[in-house]
Amino acid sequence: MPITTLATVQDTRMLTESVCKMVLFSPELARLAKPGQFVHIKCGGESLLRRPISICDVQEDTLTLVLERKGAGTQYLAERRAGDTLDLLGPLGNGFELPDGKLLLVGGGIGVPPLLYAAKRAKGADAVLGFKTKSAIILEEEFQSACGETAVVTDDGSYRLHGNVTVPLREMLHRGGYAGVLACGPRAMLRAVAEVCAAFKVPCQVSMEERMGCGVGACLVCVCETEKEGERAMSRVCKDGPVFRAEEVCW
Amino acid sequence: MPITTLATVQDTRMLTESVCKMVLFSPELARLAKPGQFVHIKCGGESLLRRPISICDVQEDTLTLVLERKGAGTQYLAERRAGDTLDLLGPLGNGFELPDGKLLLVGGGIGVPPLLYAAKRAKGADAVLGFKTKSAIILEEEFQSACGETAVVTDDGSYRLHGNVTVPLREMLHRGGYAGVLACGPRAMLRAVAEVCAAFKVPCQVSMEERMGCGVGACLVCVCETEKEGERAMSRVCKDGPVFRAEEVCW
């Protein structure tokens, strides 16, 4: 059950030139939030719409968000400082299902953050993280301490493995032992991950992105085409998602 | 010649529950500003229009403004703190003519501030200041030190003289010795002052208010009906005014 609440910014830090980590004090949300859920944040008086941001981590009374400065809304968020308050609506969305057993987490770019909280709540996890280039890498240490194994790839080979996430993904699935794959990142990456998982017959959950209005499932603007038991539907990313079974998404 | 400039807030103070005094660092504007002129201030990203505020005083490199919190724009201004910057367009308008000789300044409510700078620049001045009630009185001491005599009236008699500004005005004009009257305040007050001055045959200048767009004379939204040598015109408060000869205003 989502709530609206004013959360106080406790700490902010730039992780890269454009990615900001923000710790918010909000005991209620910290209590309610599950991995894969998100909050819908009011970005001052100039933006009419809230902005959806995934919950990256939860610690006692605080929520950690990691966000990339893109347009006016995320710019506003990145400018907040300790002591400022933010108007949050959340927790929203279904979140990841965490089956018993070890999980393989696959994140790309700004899709990496929500997987951290999943890593911490999972009964064992390995991770494959993909970034454009070395300077875009975020949260590597956090994943290393939360996961058994953490593979990092960069598109340009400027750090660790060269190439895309499907390379280590294949290898690790080949080795076996995973109860499922959770993926978050650009659509093209998710699709590729879904295909690999299908080939390996490993259940895969993907976290989708779409532009949102209400955030709670009422306005039907945030849809993703899905097919379940032969029935095509326009499912709501904010309510039926953001996490979908990969095989149900019409790519 | 108006300029746009970023001025830094040096100091703010509430003079009454809703009236705020603000000192701005702006050497260029301080150099250019004449009594009776105003600045047009951008009030954050939510208000499309700037807000016109009279120049209350000028001191070396600073400008003093006194403003009343009414709607969103003045609320924004009243919330500024030392170190914040404001985007100003100014100095605007014609300002008061300051004839040689002693002047009588008549101010009502939030119309009082611009007369202070006039008092300081005039070759001798007395003042009549009117307020709703005792708690609304502003700048009394400043006028007392800048003027020979300062009469204060309140609508409800809660301080000094009871009644409206025309009572002391008549008395003082009766005594004589004034080269002119400068008035700023609500329209009804200005009209009454103009009538009294006409009866005493003392030249009277009034500072008018109107809702503004450009502030520089280009858009013609801020007009005041005037008549000069038999010709009726819609004069621009921002450019032809805000100060008009009382006898030219079509009340």
Added chain:
Amino acid sequence: MANLNVTFAGVPFKTPVVVASGTFGFGREYGEMFDLNQLGGICVKGLTLHPRLGNPPPRIAETPMGILNSVGLQNPGVDRFIKEEMPFLKTLNTNIIANISGNTVEEYAEMAEKLSDAGVDIIEVNISCPNVKAGGAAFGTSCDAAASVTRAVRRISRVPVMVKLTPNVTDIAEIARAVEDAGADALSLINTLLGMRIDITTRRPVLHNNTGGLSGPAVFPVAVRMVWQVRDAVKIPICGMGGIMTGEDAVEMMLAGADIVSVGTALFQDPLAAIRVTEGIARYLEKMNIENVTEISGKVLLN
């Protein structure tokens, strides 16, 4: 405490604040966040005779103090609505307004027939959806077409009929009169203004549908003007909407001529917006010493 009761098209409303079609789904989601019985009414997501998947995403774009949407009437169809949603909606102690769109006059009539005994309090005839090809706005931009839809629904419906007007017309008063003459019990306005945004990096329209409907504060002054013009043109009651964010906005819309108001886009910023608007109206009435909210409708004093 001021009295917020309004009788609108013969239907008693506890408060003059309803939520706008398409912004509130069928009520369940916001029902998790506040007590729906505090609302004057719920106008449900636009219904069509057959289920519709709507347009592909993106379906929303932000504009200065507004949004564009191009949902395209995604809905389960009127039959599943009656079967799956009305049982829940009937448990509520608030008015239910069914919003219908058809491809033909006959479809409108068929839906009205089905809904008349389904327990809805009012049928809102949407002749103004900018996001569908057939039907929708095509009916709303011509007096004849608007009148014929109204007549057909009015003849069949056993509940009051409210017709929703589009702002994308030269003369909204003319359409309003035609709809009144055709028997409408009430009018609602405005639906969205047609708009477009283009991403200058990709050169593509932000909305997959290229254009969409503009709502939110940006359209408020247009909505107030149109409500005022329509108030002047017809005698039937008006549900005013378009950019209402606060109680003050609602009062302004009522002074212009609205008997009740709808809150839509504001919900996206504040899920409790409709309640806050209601409280704001009550505060205004108290401050101004006005006993009944009905006393302010249409009471603008022209210059």
Added chain:
Amino acid sequence: MANLNVTFAGVPFKTPVVVASGTFGFGREYGEMFDLNQLGGICVKGLTLHPRLGNPPPRIAETPMGILNSVGLQNPGVDRFIKEEMPFLKTLNTNIIANISGNTVEEYAEMAEKLSDAGVDIIEVNISCPNVKAGGAAFGTSCDAAASVTRAVRRISRVPVMVKLTPNVTDIAEIARAVEDAGADALSLINTLLGMRIDITTRRPVLHNNTGGLSGPAVFPVAVRMVWQVRDAVKIPICGMGGIMTGEDAVEMMLAGADIVSVGTALFQDPLAAIRVTEGIARYLEKMNIENVTEISGKVLLN
């Protein structure tokens, strides 16, 4: 440095950015603040055959990201404009666009005759002013009336004729086609959307004229959509306007179909807005490696 030259209706423009009629007076005031020769053109305050005092104040009201104005064509009349303002304007190295409004077709024609030899580069025929009773928008809402004004002015004018369209119509493309067929050399759009604000304390409309014209960012998505629709309907060039605040906005308007753009309300927030818009366009072109600004007009890629 990208090339910003545009030939518009046969007239060379140094940059595609002009200032909108009614927001820039006759240029003198802003001329104190920046070099007017940096502008692509100046569209002067709307002129009428005889001097007009305009409407009583207040003439402006603020709305969410917009303004309403009801100036009502205050101007010294076309003769005094030619005598008192043109000598100054002719000293400038930028295009001068005369904006004219008439009560009758004959008045429009008479003004065009007077202005043809006065040194203006383009005559903009305003058939869209929402703030005057006679003339203005009445001509802009009917294809026949719009065409007959256009025809009359086109017959007489010895400079290119640009017709300014009102957004307050059901189908702007239809009007645009009628005006093109009647011989217009160019189109400009949009003029203001009719709107209203009411002060809820006094219950009076904020504007003395009760209603006024909405401009500024609030209308931007509507303007972009209309420019796109009109681009699709006619071949003659388009001057796009309505809510442009930044270079990015101007690019968006050009992608939708504008050949040049006008900046109006933005000047009230930033007197140098037109220059900033010009710089923003140049920056975009450089970033995207586009040599000529003309390459982006109408180049939206539809979904």
